[in-house]
Amino acid sequence: MLKLIFWLLLLANAALFAMQKGYLGALYSDGREPTRISKQLQADKIKLVVVDAASVSAAGTAPAPAAASTAAAASVSSAADxxxxxxxxxxxxxxxxxxxxxxxxAERTPTLKFVRREIQEVASHMVYLPSLGSKEAADKKADEVRRLGINDFFVIQDSSALRYGISLGIFKTDEAAQKQVASLAKRGLSGAKVGTRSVSSSKVAFQLRDMGGDAKLAFDKIKIDFPSQEVRSCP
Structure with a gap:
């Protein structure tokens, strides 16, 4: 019994000695940070790098100088084209x-040449039969028109050159008036004409000469503020 106790104590002392010398270190790890760091390769060369978030954001969004130059060149080229x-x-x-x-x-294109032109804009068009010369002749013609089934008319009795003529309709556009003339002819009424019934106040048009490049781009932007205005070739 004493021998057994002796050998157990001897083994315990031997194990304690081996632990102190590190002979048993490969068999387990205590998990503490100093132990892990001491086992890393070249641990003394590890460095902590601080990154500026603002610089990372700027680097990710700022365009490269070459790309910015390319975009500017494309803009200049589009105007020149x-x-x-x-x-x-x-x-x-x-x-x-x-x-x-x-x-x-004048503000956006100071070098652009333009000419201001006054225009008399036609307000309406009248389809009519010319003056018959007298009230009796006009009434007789009016009876003929009724017999053709046309009832939308009246005898003109003002003091104009069309007095004792017959009005057959007032139209906003010349195209609509011409269609009325064609329709009346199909129904058997010939001799109808189209004339200007009234003229609106003067309008203004602008003629722009040799417009291209930056001037054309500026003009297109100005035009957005005047959507109802027609752009056309000079007459």
Missing amino acids: LAPVACTEIGNFSASEARRFSSQL
């Missing part, structure tokens, strides 16, 4: 609109 147009007309403006348009044009 717009060949000058000999003459472009835009209108018809009221007096107040004309002042506003010419002001923007």
